[in-house]
Amino acid sequence: MSPAERDESAMGGLDRAAAILGAFDVTHRELTLAALVARSGLPRSTTHRTAGRMLQLGWLDKPRSRYRIGNRLFEIASLAPIRMELREAVLPFLQDLHHATKITAQLGVLEGGQILVVEKITGHRAMPMLSQVGGIIPAYCSALGRAILAYSEPSVIEAVLGAPLAARTPRTLTSPVAIMRELTAVPERGWAIDREEGVIGVSCVAAPIFGPLGDVVAALSVTGPSQLVRADRIGPAVRMAASAASRTYSTRR
Known part of the structure; x- marks a missing residue:
């Protein structure tokens, strides 16, 4: 044998x-x-x-x-809670965000050290270099991941930052100290940023979504060409969409 x-x-x-x-x-x-x-x-x-x-x-x-x-x-x-409950609660706000920005809007959750893309709205502006629904992206160098990690337990952050932090582009932050600096800025600012760390020419702004107990459960984002994704302009809209999505999701639970 x-x-x-x-x-x-x-x-x-x-x-x-x-x-x-x-x-x-x-x-x-x-x-x-x-x-x-x-x-x-x-x-x-x-x-x-x-x-x-x-x-x-x-x-x-x-x-x-x-x-x-x-x-x-x-x-x-489609019967999984992440699809039936989270997606249904957040989808209207993703649609509003995409309509307002005309840029790809995404919803992601943390799975281990990766972000699972649960939903994505692209409209007519195709972004083939981005992960599709069901795809995964590293949490440490994505705005979706950082928005979630900023509110995660220390053990979760340690597990992510303790794993190999490969440079996906020349702009990827691979130092745990530098990434922690980004995470600590999220609560005060209200959103996380990825400046061409996953794909050159593509930037992302994301904000966390919270559950009924106040724990972070997901994040939503806008992702697109760097010249269009200006954090100072888009960040407040992303934060407000995530806040509204959090309220809706919490009341459905």
Whole structure:
């Protein structure tokens, strides 16, 4: 028995399904069987058998010769509280923010040391370099992440800043001291800033959203070309949108 087969034999059906689902991401939305095998790390026969069952369940779809995430998983995911409650409460304010600024508006939550993009409104100004809904971005160098981290427990901040802080652009802050300086400025200012730290030419302003107990649960932002994202002009609008979203979300809980 090969090492891959030994590892596979110790896995349950859900583990194998999780490995296959984990093979997909925003840059790998459709995969051939060979690509699915390579990215899941499962033997070919196991991948083919498990994927076949997932097709029957609606977890996967297979138009022509490529696998992709099935509609049934989308239906299930839409029932998650983050989608049903947080998104529904914040969406009107995201729409208002986008309408007022004509710049991409985003909603994100902290997942480990990453920001999960929950919602995004782009309008006609396409920003293909930004993460799509369901995508992740580092918390330490994003305005969304900093808006949340500024109000997070010290242990959460320590975990994020204790991990490798890679420079995504020449402007990325990678010093924990410099990042902490940014975090401590957020409460007084009312918003967090990312000045081309994720993508050159793109800046972001974000503000936190709080739950009914006063704990930070998410952040919303506007992101766009640096010449259009002027923090002194956009920051107050982002802060007011986040404050209104916080009140609405808290009363729905």
